[in-house]
Amino acid sequence: MSVQPLEATMAITVKTKIPKPAKKTSNVSGVDMAALETELDKNSSWGSYAAAPVFSAKFDKSKKVSEITVALKPVITVPKWNEYARSTKKRQAEWDRMIKAxxxxxxxxxxxxxxxxxxxxAEMKDKDLDKSGLGAATxxxxxxxxxxxxxxxxxxSNGSSVGVYLDYIEPDPATFKKTVPAPKSSTYTVAGKTIAAVFKVLDKRSFWGRYRSHPKYKASFQLDGHVKTFTLTSKPTIIMPKWKDYSKGNKGQKASWDSMWKSLDVHEKHHHTIFSDCVTQLGKTVISTEILEEDLEEFWKDETSSWQDKQDAFDDKTDHGANKGVVLDASSDP
Structure with missing residues (x-):
């Protein structure tokens, strides 16, 4: 910081002590642009400038002002967003733009x-000031x-017309991740020496084959509570019958069993296709919808409520696969 004459006259010399403005910050909290605006508006302005001018003078022998020094202590204060690092890149960019303005x-x-x-x-040129006049001038x-x-x-308008404002920035679209592996297969045993006997055993069951998807979800969240990452996992399984006495059956019986089993396998795998399609649609909805943490459980229930309806509709349409070959022909029984 230098002290030098700004302008001098024969009567009064004016000097200045004006350093570069010191920079300070004031903390502000907010999860999004609207919350930040609310907090910033609690002050008369979003940032501040203070100069704190101080005047001092020297007098000649006649008690007239011979020199005036104007000293400033300029301070610029700007807000610092506490949650900046945890916010989205687009919101950070909007904050940075506002701070620059x-x-x-x-x-x-x-x-x-x-x-x-x-x-x-400049106005002090040719002035003739005593102590009283100096007081009035300063x-x-x-x-x-x-x-x-x-x-x-x-x-x-406190800078708003030159860029000191915050535009509304929407939350980032959620990221959707899924784990949908191929179904794991398992079997249950059916006893019977004939196709007719096997049919009686199967007919007592609530299902001949069964598909289950076992979906679960978890999520992480953005600063403002919107879903950041939605992750769906599943452990799909297919249970199929195994004929205990298959090796003892004749050629016709084995052919009947094999035909039914193949059609049942196709039927159960189509249930997996239905589930996979539902997951794909869920992903599109997650990405295109702004979901808050407190609404996520209800969102999951609403979105998945129709999944079983679609599976049931497929079973009704195919009579659980019966009109697509899931039948047993006992004509080859002895």
């Missing part, structure tokens, strides 16, 4: 202050300094 706006206030000081120095100067800043803040 705010710093430029506050720098403009400092430039206006420098102009006001220069004007004061009081008037302080008022002029304050007015220069106030007029610009009013003209720009």
């Amino acid at each position: 705010l710093e430029k706006y506050l720098s403009s206030l400092h430039a206006l202050m420098l102009e006001a000081v220069a004007k004061f120095a 009081k008037e100067a302080k008022a002029a300094f304050a007015k220069a800043v106030k007029d610009y803040t009013s003209k720009t």
Whole structure:
């Protein structure tokens, strides 16, 4: 920081002590742009500039002012977003844009202050001031300094007309991840020496083959509570019958069993296709919907409520596969 004459007259020399503005921050919290606006609006302005002018003088032997020093301690204060690092990149970018505009706006206030000081120095030319006159001149100067800043803040609506505002930025679309492996197969044993006997055993069961998807979900969340990553996992299984006495059957009986088993396998695997299609549609919905943490459980129930309906509709349409070959022909029984 240097001390040098800004402008001098034969009567009064004006010097200045004006360092670069010190920079300070004030903390502000908010999960999104709207919350930040609410917090920032609690103050009269989103950032501040203060110059704190101080005047000092030297007097000659006749008690007239011979030298005036104008000292400023300029401070620029800008907000610091506490949750910045945890927010989305788009919201960070909007915050950065606003801060850049705010710093430029506050720098403009400092430039206006420098102009006001220069004007004061020019007005001191040929002035003939004693201590009383100095008091009046410095009081008037302080008022002029304050007015220069106030007029610009009013003209720009506290900077909003020059970029000091925050646009609404939507939450990032959720990421959808899924794990849907091929179904694991298992069997249960059916006893019977003939196809007719096997049919009686199967007919007592609630199912001949059964598909289960066993879906589960978990999620992580953005700063504002919207879903960040939705992860679906599943452990699909297919249970199929195994004829205990297959090796003892004749050629016709084995052919009947093999035909039924093949058709049943196709039927159960189509249940898996239905599930996979439902998961694909769920992914599209997750990505296109803004889901809050408190709404996620209800969202899951709503989205998956129709999944079993689709499986049931397929069973009704095919009569659980009976009209697609899931039948046993006992004509080859002895």
